[in-house]
Ligand code: SF4
């Protein structure tokens with residue numbers, strides 16, 4: 001399988017720390033990651049971006065992860081450098097909004113910001129902040145606050161026994177680099193069951209990674225850990241396009 005032809009999304013887990021403890025996330029996070037926060041080294045990010053340039057990568061980059069990306073002390077520098085190395089690739093920041101300020105918004109070099117809104121007061125605060133910034137047309141919102149959020153098993157992080165034995169191309173189409181600098185199964189492997197060190201290509205050509213990708217497509221999740229506990233994953237999803245509404249269309253005064 002050609003790595004770059006199939007890869008659509010590279011996710012950088014900037015921070016193992018978070019400002020929140022959401023019930024669909026926190027149970028799967030190893031305790032030591034929250035208690036002793038680590039932040040992804042910018043050098044690893046830039047080296048990976050150079051590898052993507054060499055391989056003519058055409059997908060997206062996401063600053064996201066199992067913690068809150070805006071906690072990374074070098075977030076602005078990282079965004080500027082990624083856009084310098086990969087100017088034609090879309091760079092997206094995911095955030096819970098807790099630490100967003102006008103200055104941060106104005107200095108960030110990202111194409112899109114996706115705000116995960118978990119409560120109405122934060123939604124109102126973030127919208128006010130965005131309106132004072134020059135990123136008004138770049139901020140979109142996933143409104144978890146208004147709906148009942150379904151707790152997926154998150155590869156066993158929430159429900160240990162749920163298995164959806166359908167094909168999954170997540171390992172073929174997107175990759176996830178943890179704040180410690182390990183490649184893991186996918187974004188849903190909160191427990192970090194499988195880890196690979198090294199370059200993107202080294203990881204992707206590892207025999208275990210190839211074995212897992214192939215068995216996910218058969219599908220044969222039952223022989224794969226953590227996929228045998230997972231009710232997430234699909235085939236053909238466009239990992240770069242999400243159609244959330246603009247934050248300007250969200251009104252947290254109307255419940
Ligand atoms: S990373 Fe996101 S989902 Fe997890 S605890 Fe933080 S805000 Fe909640």
Ligand code: SF4
Nearest residue numbers: 155168186227230233
């Ligand atoms: S089955 Fe679940 S854990 Fe496995 S690669 Fe797919 S989404 Fe990730």
